[in-house]
Amino acid sequence: MTPSPPSRPDTATAPAGGPVVASPCPSPSGGLRGWLAVVAVGMGVFAFTTTEMVPIGLLPAMSRDLGVSEGTVGLSVTLYGAIAGLFAPVLTVATRRLDRRLLLLVVLSVFVAGNAFTALSSSYAVLMVSRLLTGFAHGVMWSIAASIAIRLVPPGQAVRATAVVFSGISIASVVGVPFGTLIGQSDWRTAFWAISGIGVVILAAVAFLLPSLEPRAVVRLSELPKLLRHGNLRIATLVTAAMVIGHFAAYTYVAPFLEQDAGIPSGWVSGLLLLYGVAGVVGNFAGGAAAVRALRTTTLTCILLLATAVVLLVVNGSRHPGTIVLLLVWGIAYTALPVCLQTLVFASAPQAPEAATSLYICAFNISIALGALAGGWAVDASGPSSVMFLGAGFSVLAAVLMTRYRVGGSE
Template sequence: MRSSVLVPAVLMASVFVVGTSEYLIAGLLPQMAADLEVSVSTAGQAVTAYALGVVIGGPLVTIATVRLPRKGLALGLLVLFAAGNAVCAVAGSYEVLIAGRVVASLSHAAFLTVALMMVTRVVAPDRAGSAIAAVAAGFSAATLLGVPLGVLLGEGAGWRTPFAVLAALALAVAGALAAALPRQDAPATSVREEIATVLGRRVLVVIATTAVGLAATSTVFTYLAPALTGITGLGPGAVSTLLLVYGAGSLAGGLVAGRLADRSLAGTVRGTFIGLAVVLAAFPFAVPWAGTAVVVVLALGVLTSATTPALQSLLLRHAGQAPMLATSVNVCAFNIGIAAGSALGGGLVAADGLRWLGLAAAGLSLVALAISYAAIPRRPAPASV
């Protein structure tokens, strides 16, 4: 009982640290670029380098470590993450900074994969969705608190300081994990079995649903601030407050969805994407007025984060006894979806379609819903007699 409460809490704290690192650098680009004597656009490639490390390195690291004991692997990945951020903190050149970001990124998808696997092992099967949601809440908390606090610290104490703090926090949570995690033996599965699981039809369908679903939300979220300033007419302070509202909704939505997924996984997946389609379609008509904009942004935050525990629980249902690589690829699908949605939104904004992003995003949400039906049959097949 103690481990079923303590382990999810410590893993959530660990994911909070890792999640903060991913988006922190975007708020520190101007002073980082000035210090390292590169342009802001060049410094921004540190974001791209991290994303590529997650998408490409995550599955490769997972394959390379698939037979290692889970506890030792989790601790090793946190130490690797700490080392990467320490390199960033002392980087004397742009090239060294990129190297540090890549090193840190290699642990990102693999650690989240291990965290999701371990937390489902210490709770009852009927609480898997809630446990996954608790761990995933670490990312919502990173967006809501970690990134703003890190940027604030960087503005006051220099851009290197947040990276040093993240390195120290990673070592601290590694120590907490060492004390809290029960020993978990290495999985008996082989690399061949893991690859065969990823190539299974229903697993591929879940991964595709993840990518398309996140593309839907990212299409709007990436350009949410410009829409709120340019269409709603809010000032920078009001936009920041509204983004905090989004983050709070995201934190709550993920936790609630985890409980709902434990009760009805199919209903949670379908209800989430239907709700997203409605909210996204309403966005163009709600954003011109501040009151309705607040409502639609809060609803978007709640529903966006609800996709994580629902889709991850669905993936684990179909991954069987070889879920490690499938989970890692699904984590990458989240990042691919975010990148694709951002690119689509950028093209629409360039065509003067800022206000109407929600309609395109709603269409993507309906596509994700349609794809998900291949992973969740509408009705169970009748029992044979």
């Protein structure tokens, strides 16, 4: 895939001369079948996101069954994300010569097997092996999902296809993780059997719907650092890192903030976070629609909205209506950003979109861990409100970096 280089980052459609992130070659599929294939890829993202996060709601049950502490079981989430991020560039390059349809089928097959092994785990060691196996596949999935999707639709609909793929993240938060937690309450293994079964369905859909997609823009491992010489890609990666650190520094500790500083009753918190997830689905598609018309402006606006919302949550105090509105604004702003940032990455390195995406995914996942770590230090030192200011500070840094994104090309 070789997207046309952007001539004006504030647009994202070919007729307007903006950053075309799809292949200039004719779509190998297109029409209803092409969009169904995009949905199938998005469901793959949904499944991977669900399996990454569902242990959070099952920690007590998994801890009792496997005879280890909840914190130890929690490493199955932390290390999963670390593996996905750190090995995404290496594995994406290692599989660079494989047909993308075949690679996606292999990744989904590993996903199905990994979750089945998790469900069958007889010990903590087996659990971690199965989780890390799935984590390797996760990194590849994130690196290739959007680049596959935009090859299945006409160039002018590339950003919309990216939004459909990333909607899988929001839907996992709203539906996948709560549902997995619910069905896993009596037996946590049931949740992973169900996720593995969903993976089988997605695997079948991909096998039926996706055409053969030859690899393009082959990049060697030694060439990955050279990609960061492209100024816009370097800026997009730094913006991603700052934005994700800021968000997760604050969001990881949003529950104690809501209860202790905003005066929200503990029984309301889960419902508010569900509303946050619903707002995220809206933000994902709204952000994609806005990015088609004004990519750089939309990205900058979402960053500043997030920074404003988290600061005003502190200023708002214990006024519940204001807290609810600001939490929804936060959800809309943040979940619009993955679509915008992924599109920026494509536009910044059109000659090697998958390799560039693997660097983006690496930065994204490492920044999740860094954000949670920084937020933990802030909470321990100064209380829950401090993480909101920390999140806003990193968001402002991301906004400043975003202003340096160069108009007119990928260099």
